[in-house]
Amino acid sequence: MTQDEHKEGIKGMANPSRYGIERVAYWLMRLSGLGLLAYFVAHIYETSNILRGQVGWDEFLELTQTTEGHLFLAIVIAMCVFHTVNGIRVMLGHGGVGVGKPARPDYPYDPASQNYRHKIGIYSAIVLAAIAMMYGLAVMFGE
Amino acid sequence: MRESTIMKIHYGTALAAVALVAVHILMRLTMGFAESLEYETVLANYKFIPYAVMLS
Numbered sequence: 435m436t437q438d439e440h441k442e443g444i445k446g447m448a449n450p451s452r453y454g455i456e457r458v459a460y461w462l463m464r465l466s467g468l469g470l471l472a473y474f475v476a477h478i479y480e481t482s483n484i485l486r487g488q489v490g491w492d493e494f495l496e497l498t499q500t501t502e503g504h505l506f507l508a509i510v511i512a513m514c515v516f517h518t519v520n521g522i523r524v525m526l527g528h529g530g531v532g533v534g535k536p537a538r539p540d541y542p543y544d545p546a547s548q549n550y551r552h553k554i555g556i557y558s559a560i561v562l563a564a565i566a567m568m569y570g571l572a573v574m575f576g577e
Numbered sequence: 578m579r580e581s582t583i584m585k586i587h588y589g590t591a592l593a594a595v596a597l598v599a600v601h602i603l604m605r606l607t608m609g610f611a612e613s614l615e616y617e618t619v620l621a622n623y624k625f626i627p628y629a630v631m632l633s
Contacts, residue, residue, distance in 0.1 A: 484623070488616045495614060518595050525588050573610050 456548055459556045463520050466513035473510050504574040512567040519559035527552060597631060604628065 446452070450461045483494040497503075527533055527547060532555070534546035604622070605613045612618060623629050 481619070484616070484619055491616045491619070499614070514598070521591060525591075528584065528588075576610075 454548070455553055455556050459520055459559070462516055462560075463524070466517040469510070469513045470517060473513075504571070507574065508567045508570045511570040512563040515566040516559050516563035519562055520556065523552060523555035523559065526555075600631060 442449070448461075450458050480494065480498060484491055486494075532549070532551040534549055537546060608618070622632075
């Protein structure tokens with residue numbers, strides 16, 4: 435790490451365009467986690483409208499079953515799939531799966547855990563999230 | 578509590594949540610999207626005790 439990178443502090447560490455796909459996955463994992471938490475709370479509120487009876491339920495559906503609502507739900511689907519697949523990758527990595535064998539650290543000190551297996555895992559999570567999102571859009575806009 | 582125990586609870590609840598969400602989505606896919614949102618259908622979900630317990 436150069437002197438210039440040190441000067442950037444936390445911004446330098448958090449920069450998703452630096453340090454490869456692992457840092458992108460780091461951000462996507464946290465943002466999707468917070469997004470899903472927010473959606474979960476909103477979903478509980480949304481479904482609680484069933485207590486308002488048929489008229490109340492139908493009124494609320496008119497608010498959510500719109501083009502914007504469907505696009506929002508498609509993003510939720512993508513977040514859910516990415517968080518699940520990447521989470522399983524992280525769990526496996528934590529358990530020592532796919533991180534390589536322990537070895538003496540030699541120059542250029544490439545972390546053994548950040549190998550092609552885990553990169554494939556991250557890209558797979560992104561691709562599967564995109565496919566699920568497309569499927570969700572087809573279902574929602576297909577009717 | 579040991580860190581390993583906390584992580585086991587963390588990962589165990591995460592996998593359980595994934596399984597429950599999968600069942601929830603599969604139940605929705607047994608019918609059309611619009612039909613699954615109808616008032617009677619949603620009410621029927623909550624009257625089906627095993628599924629209501631699972632959602633809770």
